[in-house]
C-alpha cells in the first residue's frame with residue numbers, strides 16, 4: 001500500500017475537491033519529472049486530490065483493479081516501464097476514505 005509519507009501534499013484536508021482543482025493538480029504534477037528514480041507511475045485520488053508517485057510494490061494492486069473492472073486501457077501496456085507514461089486515478093485513498101470503504105474504481109490515463 002502507498003504510505004502516507006510517500007504522498008506529496010499529505011497535509012491536504014481530505015475533503016471533496018472540485019473537478020477544476022483536480023484537473024489542475026494532475027496537469028501540474030504530470031508536467032514535472034518524477035522525483036523518485038524508482039517511481040513507476042503516479043496515482044491521484046479523485047475525491048481529495050492527494051497524489052503520489054507509485055512504486056512497484058503498490059502498482060500491482062492498481063493494475064489488478066483495472067483488470068477486474070475491465071478498464072479500457074488495462075491491456076494497453078506491455079512492460080512496467082511503460083507505466084511511466086500513464087497515471088492512475090482512484091475514487092478514494094487511505095487519507096480520505098471512510099472506515100471500511102475500499103477503492104472501487106481505478107482509472108488509467110495516458111499522459
Ligand SMILES: [Zn+2]
Pocket residue numbers: 014045046047048049050092093094095096097
Ligand atoms: Zn483521497
